[in-house]
Amino acid sequence: EVQLVESGGGSVQPGGSLRLSCSASGFTFSSYWMSWVRQAPGKGLEWVANIKQDGSEKNYVDSVKGRFTISRDNAKNSLYLQMNSLRAEDTAVYYCARIYSSGYYHLLDYWGQGTLVTVSS
C-alpha cells in the first residue's frame, strides 16, 4: 500500500524558514517523480514543485521560485521542501504526492494527508 506521511509543519513568522519532510513507503521511491501541492485554508489546490527520480530536474510554480527548494533522499525514501522567506500567502496545508510517469505525461496518483504551515506574526 502506498503511504506518504508529511511532517515539519508549524507556525512561523513572515520571513522565516521551515523544512517539510515526506516519508514514503509501499513503493520503490527512487523510481518515481514526486511533487508538493498546497491548499490555503478554505481554498483550492495549487501545485508547488516537482522533482525527478534522481533529483536532476526540478520545477516550481512562479510564486515560490527562489524561495522554496524541493529535494529528495532516495536512500531514506524521503522528499523535502525547504521554504525560506515565508509570506502570509504561503499559509496552507502542504501535500506530498507521487507522480506516475507514462513516458510522455506525469500524473499525480497518490497523496499524503498533508501538514499545515501557518505564516503569521
Add this chain to the structure above:
Amino acid sequence: EIVLTQSPGTLSLSPGERATLSCRASQSVSSSFLAWHQQKPGQAPRLLMYGTTSRATGIPDRFSGSGSGTDFTLTVSRLEPEDSAVYYCQQYGDSPWTFGQGTKVEIK
C-alpha cells in the same frame, strides 16, 4: 497558464440522482491530459479520473469522464452518500499544472 473554471460551485442532490460537474479551460488542454481528484472533508485528495475518461484504481464505474479541448465533464450516474466531497479538475499537459476551484457535491 491554463485557468480551469468549474461549475456549479455547489451541487445538492439526493442519493440515486445523477451529478454532472463541468470544467472549462481557458485554452485547449494538451492531449486531453485532464484529471479529476476527489477530496472528502478532512482527508487528502484522491485521484478519481485521468486522461479525461480513465478511472483510477478502485474507482467504481458510476464515475465517468468526458470532453475534449476546453470543455470537460465528470458524471456520477447514481449518487451514493459516500460521494459527498469536493471535486477538483486538474490539467497536467502544460506547466504549471493547474486546478479548478472545485465543485462541492452535497448529498441530501
